[in-house]
Each structure stands twice: as structure tokens, then as C-alpha cells.
Amino acid sequence: MRETTAKQDLFRGIWKENPVLIQMLGLCPALAVTNSVENALAMGVATFFVLCGSSLFVSLLKRFIPGEVRISTYIMIIATFVTVADMGLEASVPVVHKKLGAFIALIVVNCMILGRQEAFASKRPVGRALLDAVGSGAGFMIALLMMGGVREILGMGSFLNIPLFGDNYEPWVVMILPPGGFLTLGFWLLGMNWWTERKKHKQKELAAEESGERRAA
Amino acid sequence: MSHAPTDTVPADDSASSFSIIATLAIAGMLAGLLLVVVYEATQPRILAYREKMMREAVGLVLQEPASFATLYLVDGTLLSDLPEGANAKDFERVFVGYDAHNNPVGFAVMHNRAGFQDQVKVIFGYHPETGGLMGMKVLESKETPGLGDAIEKNKEFLSQFSTALLPLTGVKKGAGKGDLHEIDMITGATISSRAVIRIMNEAFERWDPLIQAYDHGGSH
Numbered sequence: 001m002r003e004t005t006a007k008q009d010l011f012r013g014i015w016k017e018n019p020v021l022i023q024m025l026g027l028c029p030a031l032a033v034t035n036s037v038e039n040a041l042a043m044g045v046a047t048f049f050v051l052c053g054s055s056l057f058v059s060l061l062k063r064f065i066p067g068e069v070r071i072s073t074y075i076m077i078i079a080t081f082v083t084v085a086d087m088g089l090e091a092s093v094p095v096v097h098k099k100l101g102a103f104i105a106l107i108v109v110n111c112m113i114l115g116r117q118e119a120f121a122s123k124r125p126v127g128r129a130l131l132d133a134v135g136s137g138a139g140f141m142i143a144l145l146m147m148g149g150v151r152e153i154l155g156m157g158s159f160l161n162i163p164l165f166g167d168n169y170e171p172w173v174v175m176i177l178p179p180g181g182f183l184t185l186g187f188w189l190l191g192m193n194w195w196t197e198r199k200k201h202k203q204k205e206l207a208a209e210e211s212g213e214r215r216a217a
Numbered sequence: 218m219s220h221a222p223t224d225t226v227p228a229d230d231s232a233s234s235f236s237i238i239a240t241l242a243i244a245g246m247l248a249g250l251l252l253v254v255v256y257e258a259t260q261p262r263i264l265a266y267r268e269k270m271m272r273e274a275v276g277l278v279l280q281e282p283a284s285f286a287t288l289y290l291v292d293g294t295l296l297s298d299l300p301e302g303a304n305a306k307d308f309e310r311v312f313v314g315y316d317a318h319n320n321p322v323g324f325a326v327m328h329n330r331a332g333f334q335d336q337v338k339v340i341f342g343y344h345p346e347t348g349g350l351m352g353m354k355v356l357e358s359k360e361t362p363g364l365g366d367a368i369e370k371n372k373e374f375l376s377q378f379s380t381a382l383l384p385l386t387g388v389k390k391g392a393g394k395g396d397l398h399e400i401d402m403i404t405g406a407t408i409s410s411r412a413v414i415r416i417m418n419e420a421f422e423r424w425d426p427l428i429q430a431y432d433h434g435g436s437h
Contacts, residue, residue, distance in 0.1 A: 066232030066240055073244050080248040084255045091259035094266045101359075173363035 009128050013136030020143035020185075021192050025112035030144055031181035033103050037160045040148025042096040044141030046085040046104055051113050051137040052130060053081040055121040059129035062122045074117045075108065082107045112140060143188075150184050151175045275312045275325045278342035278352035280379070282314030282322050288431065295431040311424060313431075314342065323351045324428050328420035332412040335359040337368070339416045343383055345425065345432045353378035353417070358409075365409035374403050374410065383421045387414040 004012070019025045029047070034040045057077050058065075065073045086104045089097040097104065107113065116136055121129035152158060155175030157165045174180050232240075275285055288295040289308040299305060312325040324345055329338035337358045342351035355369045368374065382397040387410060393399040402410035 064240065066237050068232055069237050069241055073240060076241075076244050076248055080251055083252055087255050087259040087263070091262040091266075094263070098357075171363065176363070177361065 006128065006131055009124075009131040010135045013132065013139040014142065015139065018139040018143055019112040019136055020140060021146075021188060023112070025115060026110045026140060027185070028106065029103050029110065030147055031178070031185060033100055034144055034147035034151055034181060034184070035155065035176040036099075036152045037145065037148040038096060039099055040144040041141070042089065042093060042100060043103065044137075044144045046082075046089060046100075047107055047110065047113070047140055048134075048137035049085050049088075050078060050081040050107050051116060051140075052133045053084075054078045054113060054117060055129045055133035056126065058117045058121040059124060059126045065122075070122065071114075071118070074114060074122075078113055078117070079108045112136065146188055147181070147184050150188075151180050155180055274340050274354050274356060275314070275342075277354055278325050278340055279312070279314035279323050280342070280351050283317040284319075285312050285314040285325075287312055290427065293427070295427050311428065321432065324424075324432075326420045326424045326428075327356065328416050328423075329357070330412060330416050330419065332358060332360050332368075333365045333408040334361060337409070337412050337416060339413055339420075341378060341417055341420070343421075345428050348383040348421075348425075350378050350381050350383060353413070355413070360406070360409045365406045367403045367406040368409045368413050371403050371406075374401070377401065383425075384418045385414045387411050 013019060017023060020027065020030045026047070029043050033043045054074070054077050058074055061073075082105060085107070086097075089100070089104060116133060120132045124132070149159065152160075153164065154172045155177075157163060157169040157171050172180070175184065276282070279285060286297055287305075288297055288311050289299055289305065290310070291300065291303075291308060295311065299308065311327075314322045314325065316322050322344075323342045325340055325342040327338065327340045329336050331337070335358070337360065338356040339353060340356055341353040343349060344351065353375065358366065358369060360366045360368060377400050380397070381400055384398065385400050386396070386398050387402045388399045390401045390404055393401060400410070400414055402414075
């Protein structure tokens with residue numbers, strides 16, 4: 001496994017390898033529950049908690065988990081944290097919990113979480129596994145908020161339930177319906193790819209300029 | 218006599234069945250233990266919130282009675298007290314509201330059926346003598362935002378449920394004849410409006426005979 005620094009482990013998941021925008025993982029909740037910032041935030045926090053809790057325990061117990069049953073054990077650990085998150089949300093923010101419905105329970109099958117356990121937490125020390133979970137969880141939350149922000153602003157004319165445009169604004173209802181999720185994700189991916197390509201292009205140009213200067217010298 | 222070289226058996230590094238079963242059993246036990254602790258810690262708050270929501274809904278649809286009581290459906294009869302040892306969760310229930318002099322002011326009934334997207338659950342209050350509605354609240358619905366969800370938000374639509382008479386008939390807005398049984402449906406939310414009306418008619422058909430028997434039987 002490629003050696004990485006602690007800083008890389010923490011920041012990799014936030015942007016460069018963002019679970020939703022780059023790795024295209026966890027798209028089901030990213031499309032389904034991002035019709036408002038509040039819902040996106042609650043789902044982001046729940047997933048963050050489950051990912052950190054699972055990574056901590058998988059990394060702590062990796063020596064005691066036989067390879068043959070590692071996936072079943074990871075799923076059991078993830079499902080436990082999901083159930084804890086489900087009950088915690090219902091007790092603390094019941095209105096949001098009701099809106100998220102089955103999607104809280106479905107965090108169990110979010111492939112980003114199982115993926116981080118299998119690819120990272122089961123092979124690395126506890127500290128690094130936690131840093132990776134914090135980074136990936138934050139990256140997932142940021143992507144959900146980017147989706148939820150656009151959809152709520154256009155679809156309801158508000159941000160975190162605070163009206164932005166007054167009574168004359170005609171909400172784009174389609175943005176809070178399922179097609180709005182696909183449209184928003186599509187435009188964000190387009191923007192991300194454009195930005196990445198532009199960065200690569202600039203780097204190439206810079207490298208070409210530097211080699212030209214060297215040749216001239 | 219030459220002997221063929223024996224194949225070397227690779228060292229078996231797989232875990233024994235015992236360690237596999239033990240790992241899963243211990244993980245399951247620990248997970249179960251954690252869940253019990255969290256369940257015990259969160260359940261009182263969850264139940265208290267549900268109860269508060271129910272009290273608010275009953276208060277709203279019975280126009281803020283001085284008090285209300287829960288009636289349970291036990292063997293086809295409404296009873297205010299459950300048989301000994303029975304669990305309230307196992308019985309369907311309706312609510313009866315009382316004024317300050319302890320006279321019944323109306324009954325609140327819950328019912329659900331399929332709407333446009335998913336199940337719609339409604340609670341409404343009415344006078345059993347006249348069939349006159351006192352109020353209606355949508356408890357659960359996943360109707361289309363901006364269209365079907367108007368059944369929860371449209372004040373004009375909702376206000377009709379405190380004056381109309383059961384059973385209800387849904388009519389297109391403006392096409393009614395002034396009959397008190399008529400409810401103007403919402404343009405753009407016809408299926409959801411019709412679902413609400415059907416839910417209330419079904420509930421009325423089912424519960425009214427039981428409520429009438431309770432109301433006139435003096436079992437309270």
C-alpha cells in the first residue's frame with residue numbers, strides 16, 4: 001500500500017478524492033435526501049458519525065477479525081453505528097429524522113463506508129484510520145451540502161428555511177423533485193471536471209514554459 | 218523403486234471454524250449490548266415526542282378541548298380502560314374530547330390509505346350527533362412537494378374541514394352546489410385531495426357505528 005502522510009490521509013477525502021464528486025460513491029443518499037440543506041446536513045452528520053465510529057473499531061479490532069468473515073464483521077459494526085445514529089437522530093431531531101425516513105437505515109449499504117473499511121481502516125493504525133474517516137466524512141458532507149444548497153435555493157427560494165427572494169420568487173419545484181437531484185449532480189460534476197481539466201492544462205502549460213526556458217538558457 | 222516427490226502442503230493460514238464463529242458471536246453480542254444501552258437512553262425521549270405530537274394533533278382537530286381521553290377498540294367495542302395486562306400498543310384507538318364540564322365535544326379518528334406517492338395518514342375530529350367536522354390534520358404524507366403536499370399547507374382547503382359534514386364529496390373548485398358535504402379539491406393536487414376525502418369517508422364508515430354505540434351506551 002502506498003505510504004501517505006497524516007495530512008494527506010485527512011485532506012484526500014475532502015476534495016481530491018471526494019467520495020461523491022470524484023469517486024461517485026454514496027450517490028443514492030446524495031440524490032435522494034438533498035432536497036434541502038437541513039436534510040443534507042442531517043444525512044452528512046449521520047454518515048460522518050457512522051464512518052468515524054466504524055473506522056475506529058475496524059482499525060482497533062483488525063488483528064482479531066479473521067479474513068474469512070471480515071466483510072460480515074465490518075457490516076455488523078457499520079449496522080450498529082447506523083442504528084445508534086438512527087435512534088440518536090429520532091430522539092434529538094425527530095422532524096428531520098421523519099423526513100430522511102429509510103435513508104438513515106440505508107447508510108449501512110453506502111459503499112463509501114464499507115469501501116473505507118476494506119481499503120484503509122483494516123490496514124492502517126487507529127489514528128490514520130480516524131483521519132481518513134474524518135476527511136472522507138467531511139468530503140461527503142460538503143458534497144451533500146453543495147447539492148442541498150443549490151436545490152433548496154432554486155427549488156424553494158430559501159436557505160436553511162430562511163426565505164431569500166421574497167414572495168415574488170416562483171420556486172423551481174423540479175429542483176426538489178428527483179430530476180432536480182440528477183440535474184444538480186450533473187452540473188456539479190461538470191463543474192468539477194472542467195476545473196480539474198483546466199488545472200491539468202495550466203500545469204502542462206507551465207511545465208512546457210519551464211522546459212522552453214531551460215532549453216533557451 | 219523411485220518415489221515421486223511428495224507435494225509440499227502449503228501451511229494453512231486460514232482461521233479455524235471456532236475462531237470465525239467466536240468472532241461473529243462476540244461482535245454480535247457487543248453490538249447488541251451497545252444497541253440496548255442506546256435504545257434505553259433514547260426511547261423515553263422518542264415516546265415523549267410522539268405523545269406530544271399526538272396530543273397537539275388531537276387538540277387541533279377537536280378545537281382545543283379542556284381534556285381528552287383515549288378509547289381502545291377491544292373485541293369490537295370502544296372502551297376507555299384496557300383489560301388487565303393488555304398492552305395499549307396492540308389496540309386501535311380513537312380519542313374523545315371533553316369540555317370544562319366533562320361533556321364530550323367530539324371524537325378524533327385516525328386513518329390512512331394510499332395517496333399519490335405513498336400512504337397518507339390523517340386525523341380528524343367530528344361531532345357524532347351531526348357528523349359535523351371540527352378539524353383535520355395530515356399526520357404523514359410524502360406527496361409531491363409543491364403539488365400534492367398542498368393537502369397539508371393549503372389554508373383554503375384545510376379550513377373546509379372545520380365546517381363540512383361527513384360523509385364528504387370531493388368537487389372541482391367552484392363546481393360545488395353549496396352542499397355542506399362538498400369539499401373543493403385543490404387544483405394540481407386532485408389525487409391527493411381525493412385521497413384525503415376517501416380516507417375520511419372510510420374512517421367515518423368504519424368508526425362511526427362504534428362511536429355511536431359508545432356515545433349512546435354510556436360506557437364512559
